[in-house]
Amino acid sequence: MNAASAEALSIVLLLMVLGCAVIRPWGLPEAVVAVPAAGAVIAAGAIPLDHAVAEAARLGPVIGFLAAILVLAQLCDDEGLFHACGGWMARRAAGSPRRLLVLVFVTASSVTAVLSLDATVVLLTPVVFATAARLGARAKPHVYACTHLSNTASLLLPVSNLTNLLAFAASGLSFTRFAALMALPWLVAIAAEYAVIRRFFATDLDAGAGAPATSVSPELPMFALLTVVGTLAGLVLTSVLGVDPAWAAAAGAAILAARALARRRTTAPAIVRAAALPFCAFVLALGIVVRAVVDNGLADALGRLVPAGTGLGALLAVAVLAAVLANVINNLPAVLVLLPLTAPIGPGAVLAVLLGVNIGPNLTYAGSLATLLWRRVVREHDTAVDLGEFTRLGLFAVSTALPLSVMALWVSLQVIGG
Template sequence: MTHDLGSLVEVVGFLVAMTVLGRACADEGLFDAWGGAVARVSRDPRRLGVAAGLLAAGTTVVLTLDATVVLLTPVLLAAGLGRRGSLLSVRLANSASTLLPISNLTNLLAVAATGWTFLEFARVMLPVWVVAVVAEIAIVTWWCRRDPAPAPPSGPVPATPLVPAGVVIAVLCGLAAGEKPWIVATAGAVLMAAHAVAIRATTWRDLLAAANLPLAVVVVVWGWVVTLVAGTPAGDWITDLLPHGTTWAALVGIALISMVTANVINNLPATLLLLPAAAATGPIGVAALLVGVNVGANLTAVGSLANLLWRGAGGRATVRWAEFHRLGLLTTPLLVVLGASVLWAWSFVAV
């Protein structure tokens, strides 16, 4: 339990650091520049949604899913994408977070149990990520097919600020080199925050508010409570439900049970609870767990913290919870089965 709680504290520290890094980058105009670049290469309004979805997926991979819902959602709404942009932001924040160990805190908790390096993790999860991203963009495009087309972009496109782009690249290189994620992220956050404050793009008070330390404390406490439950007969009963083995049925079963658990207690504590049992089946079992807790987080509002953060970042103005849940119930279980199936097929090549 102590190891799990210590790991949780580290990954929450990583979240706080990446949130500050993302906020400083946003205040210096990085997300506005990315949004403007998407608009420029997608003059056809029909293609703008696809480009926005790819931007949401890329932001999730590089800066974590929380940066996507908090910082990119307002940019997509400002670009006139409305409900389509809002749904792309939140759904791809979850489904596109399977690619790198840093893309989701659940990945950071689980990557050590796989024994994979940063790049090996990405190699195994790449087909799952591609299928999830393509499927989510297609689903949201169909769901919003009767929405009015966004207006063509106007005005000059902001230039990409060099310092934020350079810091983000440096952080990625440090993480790929195998350094501790929370240390690399903290170094990047301090550097980026100091620069943003120095040029008066933001203030220390704004960055401290963006860190959302009370939420970080809640996540750690809730994770601690779950680790206590994991040591009880109730915890044993839940983990005993996970199938053993790496057959197609076993991996799909692990993913679906993980999805349900994540939508009952949230995906971060669900990972803590189910990880030992999934790890007993091998690294592919852990990967199936991540498909369930990441892609499956789109099922309900409580599936991930990103869903709740998205609501406060503009989601409530465009999408009601009833619609969010209706879309989630219709599509998310199928996407989880699809992701686990792709993982099973790819495992014969990649592992």
């Protein structure tokens, strides 16, 4: 296959894969189209077999980590951790929608950072709906906060987002150094999101205040909480020892799984479902298709747009490019495309890509799979999401949070060093 044909085939298949991931016709898993597409680019010669194998080997540990974290989050939910969070928010809010928004920001940011953005979207958003209803508050500001924070608040740790895992592997940073460099951008981005959402939904936050919840809050599941803390400690330790962090995540999931199985709170098939194996297959197949696109010309085209250096201007340009690309082709393919181009520049450029692909998707539905998943969760609660409102909020939030977080990253690089 000549270069032009290989490029055309790769691009068409990538668009098909992304389109089906967004639309999910007949509710079919994303992998139904992605896996055959990966096979097609290999069979047609658009990507050499050894390149496909190398991409699979690179993504394998990342996908294993993702599966372990998803299982850990689901088992925490089975233990009642998210239900307890809802009770805590209702009690502390004392009937105030504005106070509830602060608590949702604290909870969603923590859950996203520690248990990944999927936990915030799938497990916490329904709890926030119930908590708002319990207080007689309008749910919209708090539910929108969940989707924005599932993206923006996933900047802190390598475990917070699949894009982070990919960037972490490419950056060459340790777990603790990654977190140290991203701590200030994380805080700045969350503060910017809070200011925008509070102002955007001021009318909703001033209305619908109810009486404080009087029911007894559920007890905090300490075993699950301690397991999560232990898993985080294990992630730091494995980073120091040079061991793949997927082992620490798998250990935490295994501990909770053993307890849940012994107490008959779950079943082996339920644990397997929690690992989201079809989605993991989708990620692997998508990586191969994106690699085919990169090998057949996209890398050269984007390479001319990526500035060299890690000055403030260069970091901002990289972040904006990443944000635009995330909204055009989704943030997961965007990070797969940009990492090979920015990794040789240094960790600063890689982290700037991460700012773009994590904050930028708040602009459109198609920016991240988490946002698409959030939209389905919201619809299940009979709540309409207005496209115009979503986009206006996204414009304010992204245009505020992205440049401020890039400046914060630049400061972190000057103080800590890349």
